[in-house]
Amino acid sequence: MELFKRIVHPTDFSSASDAALELALTLTNEYDGELILLHVLDDPHLSEEEDRCTAAKKQAMARLEELQRRCDGVRCRFAVEVGPAAQTIVWYAWTENADLIVMGTHGATGLKHTYIGSVAEKVIRRARCPVLVIRPSSPNEPPPERPEFGYTYPEWFM
Numbered sequence: 001m002e003l004f005k006r007i008v009h010p011t012d013f014s015s016a017s018d019a020a021l022e023l024a025l026t027l028t029n030e031y032d033g034e035l036i037l038l039h040v041l042d043d044p045h046l047s048e049e050e051d052r053c054t055a056a057k058k059q060a061m062a063r064l065e066e067l068q069r070r071c072d073g074v075r076c077r078f079a080v081e082v083g084p085a086a087q088t089i090v091w092y093a094w095t096e097n098a099d100l101i102v103m104g105t106h107g108a109t110g111l112k113h114t115y116i117g118s119v120a121e122k123v124i125r126r127a128r129c130p131v132l133v134i135r136p137s138s139p140n141e142p143p144p145e146r147p148e149f150g151y152t153y154p155e156w157f158m
Helices: 015-030 050-068 085-095 110-116 119-126
Strands: 006-010 034-041 075-082 100-104 131-134
Touching (some): 006 015, 006 085, 015 034, 050 075, 075 085, 085 119
16 A cells, blocks of 8 residues: 655654654655655745845755754655745645655643644644644653543442
């Protein structure tokens, strides 16, 4: 079966992206596919300032080259694009005929999530291919609690 032959991994070079990269590498290797590392420069002022844009692209490409060294034994290339992150990721995956997007999320909640929104959530809503989102776990993170409805019956009732 020809699943996941071309995987796009958007990265912002964070620990969340690193966790997603590990899984993207595993899947690419498992399916003998190609991995595309993508960094999006999400700064509206870059399109107005050519020198600054060129410098930012060079810096991003250097960091992507470092990540590419971790792709030992996997066909891997990288790209830098400029634009709104979520829309650019969706557009890039579509233009590359990606079979899968593997990306990290920071797990923002509350007001920060409501105000800024999640790039991963926007990609999930708009992508034309499956999206696998990885949230890095913390060793100090408590286990999930068993969900309960609003009322807990007394033990004698059970």
